[in-house]
Amino acid sequence: MTTESRQSAIWTHPTKMLVVLGIAAALLAALYWDGLVNLYEVWTDPDREEYSHGILIPMISLFLIWQLKNRFEKLKYDGSWLGVGLVFAGVVLLLLGEFATIYIIVQYGFLFALAGLALSLVGTRGFLWLIIPLVYLSFMVPLPQFLYNNLSSKLQLISSELGVAVIRAFGITVFLEGNVIDLGVYQLQVVEACNGLRYLFPLASFAFLAAYLYHAPMWKRVVLFLSSVPITIIMNSFRIGMIGVMVEHWGIGQAEGFKHFFEGWVIFMACIGLLLAEIWLLNKIGNKRPFAEVFGLDFPEKTPADVERLPRTVPKPVYASIVIMVVALAGMSVVTQRPQAHPERVSLESFPLEFGDWRGQPLELEQHFITVLDFTDYTMASFRRLGDPEIVQFYAAYYEEQRTKGNAAHSPRSCIPGGGWQITSLTREDIEIPGRDQPLTVNRLQIEKDRSKQLVYYYFKQRERELASEYAVKWYLFQDSLTRNRSDGALVRFVTPVNQSAPDWSAADERLAELAKEVVPKLDEYVPD
Numbered sequence: 001m002t003t004e005s006r007q008s009a010i011w012t013h014p015t016k017m018l019v020v021l022g023i024a025a026a027l028l029a030a031l032y033w034d035g036l037v038n039l040y041e042v043w044t045d046p047d048r049e050e051y052s053h054g055i056l057i058p059m060i061s062l063f064l065i066w067q068l069k070n071r072f073e074k075l076k077y078d079g080s081w082l083g084v085g086l087v088f089a090g091v092v093l094l095l096l097g098e099f100a101t102i103y104i105i106v107q108y109g110f111l112f113a114l115a116g117l118a119l120s121l122v123g124t125r126g127f128l129w130l131i132i133p134l135v136y137l138s139f140m141v142p143l144p145q146f147l148y149n150n151l152s153s154k155l156q157l158i159s160s161e162l163g164v165a166v167i168r169a170f171g172i173t174v175f176l177e178g179n180v181i182d183l184g185v186y187q188l189q190v191v192e193a194c195n196g197l198r199y200l201f202p203l204a205s206f207a208f209l210a211a212y213l214y215h216a217p218m219w220k221r222v223v224l225f226l227s228s229v230p231i232t233i234i235m236n237s238f239r240i241g242m243i244g245v246m247v248e249h250w251g252i253g254q255a256e257g258f259k260h261f262f263e264g265w266v267i268f269m270a271c272i273g274l275l276l277a278e279i280w281l282l283n284k285i286g287n288k289r290p291f292a293e294v295f296g297l298d299f300p301e302k303t304p305a306d307v308e309r310l311p312r313t314v315p316k317p318v319y320a321s322i323v324i325m326v327v328a329l330a331g332m333s334v335v336t337q338r339p340q341a342h343p344e345r346v347s348l349e350s351f352p353l354e355f356g357d358w359r360g361q362p363l364e365l366e367q368h369f370i371t372v373l374d375f376t377d378y379t380m381a382s383f384r385r386l387g388d389p390e391i392v393q394f395y396a397a398y399y400e401e402q403r404t405k406g407n408a409a410h411s412p413r414s415c416i417p418g419g420g421w422q423i424t425s426l427t428r429e430d431i432e433i434p435g436r437d438q439p440l441t442v443n444r445l446q447i448e449k450d451r452s453k454q455l456v457y458y459y460f461k462q463r464e465r466e467l468a469s470e471y472a473v474k475w476y477l478f479q480d481s482l483t484r485n486r487s488d489g490a491l492v493r494f495v496t497p498v499n500q501s502a503p504d505w506s507a508a509d510e511r512l513a514e515l516a517k518e519v520v521p522k523l524d525e526y527v528p529d
Contacts, residue, residue, distance in 0.1 A: 009308040010073040020314050020322070024117055027325040031094060031332070032113070035106035042142055053202035057140035060209065064133040069300040071129060078123040079315020086116025087321040091328040098332065099481040100474035101402055107141045113325070120317035132212050139205035145414040148197070153422055155196050159237045166241020172248050180451065181240075183248050196236030203271050204228045210275060215294045220282045224275065231274050235267050341485045343528040348379040348398055351526060355518035357386045360394070373410060376400040379526075383515055390508075392515045393495040398527055402477055402487040409491040411470050412445065412458045421447040421454075428468055429457065431513050433520055440520060441468045446498075446505065453498040455508040457516065462489035464529035466520075490527040492520075 013021075029036070043054040090113025097105030115134050119127045143151070164176045167183075175182040207228035211221035279295055353360035360381035365373075375397040383392045399409055416423060425446035430439035445456040460467045463480060467473050473489070481487045494512045498505060 009310055010303060011076055011312050012309045014311040017312055017314050020318060021121075024318065024322050024325070027322060027329060028110070028113060028117065031091070031325060031329055032106060032110040035094075035097070035103055035110055038103045039107060039140060043140075048142075050198040050201045051140075051142050053205055054140035054142075057137060057205065061133045061136050064136065064212070065130065067298055067300060068129050070303075072122070072126060073303065075122065075126050076310075077121055077126070077312050077315060079121060079317040080119050080123045080127070081317050081320070082124070083116045083118065083120030083127075084317050084320045084324065086119055087113050087324050088116075090114075090116055091324060094328065095332070096478055099478040099487075101477065102474060104141060104144055108138075111137055111141070117318070117321055120321045121315060123315070136205070136208060136212075139201070139208065145411075149414060149417045149423070152197060152417060155200075155233065155236075156422070158233055159196055159240055162233065162237030163240030163244060166238055167244040167248070169241075170245050172245065174244065181244055183244060196232050199236060199268055199271055200229065200232040202268065203232050203275070206272065207275055210279065210295070213295060213297065214279060216282065217286070220285075224278060224282065227278055228271075228275070231271050235271050235274075239267055342400055342488070343486075345398075345528045346525045348377045348396060348526050351379040351381075351396070352522065353381055353383075355383075355515070355522075358383045358515055358518060359386070360384075363393070373397060375409075377526075385511070385514070388511070390496060390511060392511055394515065394519060395493045395495075396490055396523065396526070398488070398490040400488050402489060409460055409473070409489060412456060412491075412493055413443070413470070416445065416447055416456070421449040423447050429509070429513075431457075431516050431520075433517055435521065440466055440516065442516070443468050444509075451500055453500055453503050454495055455498055455505060455512060456493065456495050457512045458491065458493040460489060460491055461523060461527045488528075490523075492523065 039054065042048055042051050044052075090109045090111070093105050093109030093112060097103065097107075097109055111134070114137075115127075118130055118134065122130070142148070160176055160181065164174050164181060167174045167181070173184070204225070207225045211225045214221055214224060283289065283294055353362065360383040363380040363382055365378070365380060370378075376399055378395070378397040380393070380395045383394055384390070397409065402409065413423070413426070423445050425444075427444045429442050429444040431442060432439050440459065442457040442459045445458075447454050447456060460470075460473045462473055462476055463484075463486060465472075465476060467476070477487055477489070494516060496508050496511050498508050
């Protein structure tokens, strides 16, 4: 009988192992500190309530690991060199996230490095026990902004349609245009805050936990987890519908109070109740067992006082992982502290306001936008072509350095929904610029808000490249930071209103393209190659 299987002996952590693990934990925290601080800021941000549950995820994950105490006491810890590979992958993600200025990449790099350390310590057998607690940590990381925006807009439309169905079920005549619910006397707009994500994210994390604790066949667990999506949509739509019903009978004043009451814990707890009811129903299918046996918390047994205690040794992969993190920490310090190259350029404050038949009036951003955007230099003006009553708003923001996470050109695709606008169409458009062999490719967005419509063109001028893809921007930012010691660049945007009653998108396209042909060549002086 081996020492691993002897019931009268357990493995313990000697002082040397605890010191080594403490060093590894300190290195991990030092490497990913900025990303972890950003996570905490997201969790505690009152404007991002959909992630407020994130602060509980690490504690729950630790509890799930503690449940495995009796198993790990019987495991020697042989380590695995595959864990070193995961730590290295986490460091690569850290490097990419730092230079691409994307927190979420740094945060997923942390999860990879943490999983790698665990694998390099406990080995493949113990790592299999830890997979669920480690995967559960992914629920604390926010979605990429572009994915969040796409999901939000789709859920807004679905919730609006189902909410209207609830209102009509009460015999009330109602019309729906986009996300605007028209009750005749009153109009309700299903804004981004009503997309249901503030219920979906915490409910999905709870459903995942419940599925893990549910002692049942795998198909039942999968059904339980996936059901969190329709439950959220249905309950959120019901809330919207009931707001409409109360507004119809008791006036618009009911919207605020009722909405705030219903969009909090009442709806979320109702969703939890539906999940528990679903477990009860699933338990009626197949082998029927008492509810307490199939769904409950298991606590580890107390270790006997007279058991033989065997000291563990630190597996070699752990030392290799520590070496990788030490090298990464030293390398990051050297690379990130290098002075950036700053090419000579003309300030955007002197950008001209006359181009052919176009005349512009300067505009100024409010100070809180300037603080949030954190650019080096910008210009914004309202242009009008002679004989054309419609305007085109031109905006360009230059960033001398884009190597601090959060201090980079902000994509309109992410910012526009935050202003209450809905992106109804997203395509690419090629503009033939005089004197150039290749057309300029821009992102073309049709956006709507309160029945107002606008057409947006935007692209990124990053060093000598003019890019429409946000992914390409981040890649070249990473590449140029390493190879050319440059991270400067600019966002360029054109916006024009579109007639609400009879939208003429082709005329709006023509306006934006004509101004772009005049303005784009001039930008080379202000945003250097």
